[in-house]
Amino acid sequence: xxxxxxxxxxxxxxxxxxxxxxxxxxxxxxxxxxxxxxxxxxxxxxxxxxxxxxxxxxxxxxxxxxxxxxxxxxxxxxxxxxxxxxxxxxxxxxxxxxxxxxxxxxxxxxxxxxxxxxxxxxxxxxxxxxxx
Numbered sequence: 001x002x003x004x005x006x007x008x009x010x011x012x013x014x015x016x017x018x019x020x021x022x023x024x025x026x027x028x029x030x031x032x033x034x035x036x037x038x039x040x041x042x043x044x045x046x047x048x049x050x051x052x053x054x055x056x057x058x059x060x061x062x063x064x065x066x067x068x069x070x071x072x073x074x075x076x077x078x079x080x081x082x083x084x085x086x087x088x089x090x091x092x093x094x095x096x097x098x099x100x101x102x103x104x105x106x107x108x109x110x111x112x113x114x115x116x117x118x119x120x121x122x123x124x125x126x127x128x129x130x131x132x
Contacts, residue, residue: 005082006030007032007033007129008079011077011078011079013026013063018072021067021072024062025063025065026062027060027061027063029051029059029061034049034061035111036105036128037061038112039105039114043114045074045131046063046064046066046073047064048064049062074131076130076131077131079128080127080128086126091124093124094106097115097132098132101132103116103131104128104129104130104131106127107125107128
């Protein structure tokens with residue numbers, strides 16, 4: 001089975017894992033996924049992740065999910081830019097998620113970062129997902 005959108009598949013695995021209160025989930029590894037997970041760790045939405053090589057050339061990410069008082073920390077995680085419709089935004093047009101309570105994760109020329117970091121650096125980019 002070929003993955004059509006690996007980032008969306010990872011976000012869906014996180015969403016589904018938190019719905020059934022799993023401690024951790026597994027998904028295939030890639031550089032962009034690791035960069036997105038670094039932003040999620042930095043913002044406090046997940047605990048950590050680790051990478052494990054299960055066979056030669058095949059790596060898997062184990063993502064440790066985070067809960068607060070029995071409830072998932074991530075209330076909503078949604079893919080914005082899709083394979084069929086890429087969504088780019090300049091810094092002046094970058095929308096706030098839930099009036100600034102959530103974050104957008106952007107892929108910029110300086111790497112993957114949260115929306116407030118992109119505003120500080122004054123650069124726009126592709127909006128990968130919104131997290132609240």
